[in-house]
Amino acid sequence: MRTKLIALLICELIFWNCLNQSTILAQERASQIRESRSKNFVMRSDLSAEESQELLKRLETMLDLVSKYWGKKNAGIIEMYVVKDLSVWSPDMMPANAWQSVSTGGGLTITQKRSLGRVWQAKAVVYAIADRGTPQHEAVHAYCGQAFGSTGPVWYSEGMAEIGKYWAGPDDKTVHCDPYVIKYLKTSPYKPLQELVDRDQFTGDSWQNYAWRWTLCHLLGFNENYSQRFKPLGLALMSEQPRISFAAVYGTMAKEIEFEHKMFVENMDVGYRVDLCSWDWRTKFQPLRGSRASSVKIKADHGWQASRLEVTAGERYSYSTNGEWTLEEDGEEFTADGNDTGDGRLIGVIFNDYELTKPFELGTDGTFEAECDGKLYVRCREDWSKIADNEGTITLKLQAAR
Template sequence: MWETKTLFRIALLTVFLMAGNSVWAQRTGSAGGGPRLYESRTFQIYTDLSEVDARELLKDLETMIELVSKYFGHPCRKRIQMFVVEDLSRWSPEERGKMLPEGLTSIQGGAGLTVTRVQQYVGGPKIDADAVVFAVSKHQTPMHEAIHAYCGLTFGSTGPVWYSEGMAEVGKYFQAGEKGVNAPPYVIEYLKSEEPKPLDDIVNNPLERTGDSWQNYAWRWVLCHLLGYNENYSQRFKPLGLAMMAGNNTGFNNAYGTQFREIEFEYQLFLQDLEPGYRADLCGWDWKTRFRPLVGAAQLACKVDAQRGWQASRAKCVAGEQYVVSATGEWSTGPDSSEGNGQLVGIIFQDYVLGEPFPIPDGEPFTAPSDGQLYLRCQDDWGKLTDNQGSKTVRIKLAK
């Protein structure tokens, strides 16, 4: 969660910050396992975590902030101050008193809160910002809140709820060199067990101040992950985010209104195929290639990359008609691949609806199960495309 306090009087702000500062002046913790202060380049963390865990957390946070800074093209302007609580009973009343009341309340509710204080003269521009994070140590909450703090400090706002919370979820899963889905299994299982939440409901879903569920966060994550990684949408996503955080009058519909059906289709496909390691960047749908029917002895050729999801064959099929394919080239799936993987498979797309996948034998006729555009791929588990190699050139013609 994230909230802002815009303080219109500098004098008031000074008082506010001094109250906060007293915490950071105290460098040594109490002897009985109470909270202690740990510091790194970008973070000051006041926490009752063990020293090993606290330093591990700092390392993860620094890595994440480096990745998010690179993504937005802005370094973090200031140190982020965090209260991270593993067990509140280790915090004396005096220690708890160092937190803002709303931060303590959030921690007592098992969650987190980032308070960004924006310094602004009456009627004047924003001139400075500070961010303080209050978070429980579990569920990667400190990582999530640190994204809010970075955005608040760097851009003065974190954008609308779907973006703010969705990106905080995306960010908390950031790992160097990792493009695959690495949300925890319970999140993936939940998303796959539900009817897809309508996109309009996600982008218009306000933050529920009390007990906004992790399920709502999961839906926001899905949308932001898809838009951020799928190359059909990622180019517009960053400028949209920056514009929304700058307070410009824009939003999801402005940026993606004309692509709504495409996004809706890919969103549903993403949820259907979602598993750990799924690469949204490799599975973007090809909306550009032109398809045409096969006539007489004419043939169409396309290249199918073993590492990618469904790819355009260029052939428009007719239900019941027989076709034959010849494939040249080599590809391989990874070592821990399941039986049957590596087979060329097809699927028919028609009017934003997909049929069932079917195997396509090399050199033998197959029957098109329905009318529509034929897409192809190398059969493999959706979460294991990363280690595939090679490609095939596929030629398709009528089997007459």
Template sequence: MPAPRSARRTFGLTFAALAALTCCGPALAQPPASGDAGNAGEATGPALNVFRSRNVILTTDLPAEKSEALLVELETMLDLVGRFFGAPLRKPIPLLVWKDTAKWQGVPLPPEAAAKMREGGGVTIGSTMGLQNTFTGQFRATDASATAYASSRRGTPLHESVHAYCMLTFGGTGPVWYSEGLAELGSYFRQGDVSVRVSEPVMSHLQTSPRQTLREILDPNAVTGDSWENYAWRWALAHVLAYNPNYRDRYRPLGVSLMNEDGKLSFESVYGPMAREITFEYDFFLDVLEQGVRPDLIAWDWKGRYRPLREGRRATARLKADAGWQPGAAELTEGVVIEYAAEGEWSVGRDEPRPTHVTVLDDDYEEPKPEDDAEPTEPPPPVTADGGEDGRGRLVGAIFDPNDYTLSEEFELGAAGTFTAPASGQLVLRCRDKWGQLDDNDGRLTVRLTAVKTE
């Protein structure tokens, strides 16, 4: 089970602009600006070794094979984080990773790092130098340093390295909700893949525990390092904001502003006008959460058009198999009887579970198979809106109430027939499949609807 991780301590040296005044604060474990290992270089012992890659200076008691594998994993992640923000890492990250704490006896560590070693967690400690205008109070970071300390347990070195990247690149990590959500998000990064792939403890917690609200996640009084359970909820919000096309274009600019602490943007100023939509999609994401879920495929179409259907009126909906709920083109009144017919065929991919998240340091890690060694599979046969024998591929519907942002229970449809609207609101339709397996579906349907009876 993931261990809680500590707050990052960021101390700074501040040079006052437009005034001959220099202020400085204390710095814990402050690496030199050159990006060398700094005090991490003092963490040497007979059982410790230093390994280097382009962006990481790793001091560890891990064996060489595991250390080299970790460096490869870290380099891949840091490259993806840099691309995500459009800002490559400026200097190497000194990273200390422990597995057997007995081998670190006598090694000088900052108090925060020593505490995390006892707890089995991690912490990133850094400093920022910059210029502050004495008239406006505005601060501009000019240089930063960061050292990451981490247990080898479940992704902690990845998580702390994201914090170190943010400190070195932007001068800070932002408020807790963004800082910890991003660190978890970054530790799961995979090239060209925005689907959910988290550890089993995280998945189980999010599926079975009382849900944290957005207000609780955004609590300005929250402290970092509180619990891995809180980190899980922060990740869930980050995954929605970063990958859902309704919100993703605002997530990175907001983060840069928060990490720079320039005061230009806040969650309220960026996302406040769409708070109800975000709340609905965050809750919906958790309602359907499983390995493989993609926020871009289940994103709600808030711009969809719906035509009020009174007796004799018609509407036409066009649907994709590889998407979640889609506009059914009709706004219905509870009790109205709708006649429908679906034209076309679509196909659903194989019913196979999606993988969980493991790192190269986990006991259950297995080397991925080369794509050339993958067993060839037959493309799934197309089906009509009646679906296959297992029920997948069947046309189903629900009613969304745009006034109170609620979604009715799903009801079955098919290739043709009639149904009675169970509630008033907007008709939404989809191809039935497991929510984490939409990405390998294909095909489209056209659904024609006619109101044949109204009360």
């Protein structure tokens, strides 16, 4: 009996010792989680004080950009839980689905919306891993949820959250996404437009799908052919207006969007500008007849530009140019022959039924034979991501070859 009592006391001591150690460990963990605040955020994290302030600064900058873009102030303090070292945290510190997302290297924003007739109020809480972009991505969701009551369909919600993560300034239209994302997009099978806007998508599927949605939102948001419709569409989607969808707004332009989206994905890199590469769908093209000539000015800092010439397969055309352009601000001036490596040279391509021929060499003057029927587009040859600082124009004259 005495032996059993001693054994029981030992077990009890072990139990209380373990409990005390667990309590001490929990207290040590909790002591590493600190609260930091800024104008629009209250953040609980295991980041250092310096890291916390740096992240809050990025979040405030991002929030300022997106709130100005959508034209609505943040509706309330955004609460965030940002995890650097998961071992510091315990599962009971956040909802199970948030813990699952964070523990797999992602994030989750939970928005609760309460309505009373037409009046509603929403509160969003962010849970995110402390990598370079996830807190910003999730904070865009939180802003949209609190400001509009919804983040819209998955393609728009996740695509715009990625834009918010990468956006560098109010007037900045440059691609800034991570190089590994660009590599993935350019080496993967192309995703058709219909697949990107499919209603059966779900959030949190993969960073790869997020990347594809970003390409579409970036194109529609900054390409001059589509940007005017894009913001009103987004506001309507987040406000859950009836009968509003991608198809309702852009359905008649689907072929044009698909064409430009493919071109964007094929040519993008850090520094690419979709606004400068917007395709000219409006210029009228016509064939040359007799000795009549056609003249057009070509900008060095733009992508493919309309020549106004409609060519016929097998026909020969002559061209001449006048003027000079540069491949950098205040750089060396070149004619349409470009430099010794071929950069800055005038090149052409033929557009036919939403397909392009391979680019072909032009230059200051000469002749070329059209390989197919179509519309001639031309540009100053340089890496697509570097054309923004080009300067100057060249006048191109075209006529039927004699």
